[in-house]
């Protein structure tokens with residue numbers, strides 16, 4: 086039985102992305118070859134929520150080689166480029182949408198989108214096509230830097246908008262920047278989410294914290310060989326040590342920053 090499940094994190098899928106999303110985007114041909122590899126090697130795609138539900142309630146009901154594909158932010162190219170490729174290869178995915186960034190969010194517009202985002206009709210089409218649409222906050226802030234009140238608003242507003250506009254349930258969240266503190270994870274649970282995806286570049290163990298489910302970053306620079314290793318959970322130590330160090334460094338910077346704020350406030 087499988088006890089590790091790779092959860093892949095993509096962002097934009099675009100031939101020629103702007104500098105703002107370039108490193109975290111992949112070319113459509115890259116995604117096509119990833120999906121081809123997964124299909125040819127007997128992987129079964131699950132949505133993020135589906136995986137968490139199975140892990141929680143019925144771990145025996147796990148397919149032979151499960152894998153989860155996720156796409157963060159809600160770029161228009163996920164609808165235009167990724168959706169047809171996913172459909173062609175028979176893989177579901179979870180799309181974590183920043184609701185205030187959507188192209189026609191109108192009065193609800195919030196934050197600064199990094200590229201052309203989906204419109205609500207496109208988000209609806211993803212859901213209608215069987216993809217999971219889940220939350221990624223409303224304005225994409227650093228959640229741990231917010232007041233309790235603002236944090237709660239970010240968590241609740243994004244989910245309510247998705248649930249109201251699409252008529253779906255939204256039990257899952259991905260933290261903006263993949264980062265969460267203990268306070269953020271507690272607030273996420275209190276806001277009614279069942280689980281949340283982080284970015285720690287480690288594989289998900291079955292007994293992992295459901296509010297810090299780790300994902301593996303797929304980038305433009307991810308070679309076919311590296312992708313195969315990521316999907317197959319091979320050489321994780323070598324591959325992910327660098328990322329883990331980066332994440333830790335960032336956490337230290339952020340901690341000292343909020344400490345400085347507290348000092349200034351005090």
Ligand SMILES: [Zn+2]
Nearest residue numbers: 157158261262
């Ligand atoms: Zn994001």
